Amino acid sequence: MARNIKVMALTLGFLYTFSTGSGPPGDVVPWPMTLDAAVEDILAGMSEEDKKIIWSLEKEQLIQYHHGWGTDIRNEYGLWRGNEALMVSACGRPCLPDTASMYIIEAVWAALQESPY
Numbered sequence: 001m002a003r004n005i006k007v008m009a010l011t012l013g014f015l016y017t018f019s020t021g022s023g024p025p026g027d028v029v030p031w032p033m034t035l036d037a038a039v040e041d042i043l044a045g046m047s048e049e050d051k052k053i054i055w056s057l058e059k060e061q062l063i064q065y066h067h068g069w070g071t072d073i074r075n076e077y078g079l080w081r082g083n084e085a086l087m088v089s090a091c092g093r094p095c096l097p098d099t100a101s102m103y104i105i106e107a108v109w110a111a112l113q114e115s116p117y
Contacts (some may be wrong), residue, residue: 031078033085038077039107055112062105070101077104 032038043051054062074080079087079097087095090103 031083031086033083034089035086035104035107036089038073038086038090038104039111042073042104042108043111051112051115052117054109055115055117057109059106059109062102062109065105066098066102070098070105073101073104074098 032041046054074097077083077086079100084094087097087100090100090107
């Protein structure tokens, strides 16, 4: 039960973080164009507690973030609005925004696995 509350809080925290961000091209903050840049940006905005939560998950559990965090990634990074470069970087080829956002989430998780949490 406590873990579910933490996961809900984590998701809400990501929703807040991403909902306060950028919009279409031309805004002050440009979209990341590579998987590495997206991961770096996401990690920079995550609290240590959120990082520990994601770090502690099994890779198969990340699907729970497809809605919520994944939606925020798709919106914040322009995956539905023409950021083809990021989608190709995330997937290794052209792909759907939903697929790209999941690869981004998995890349954030993988980066955190290298941490000593």
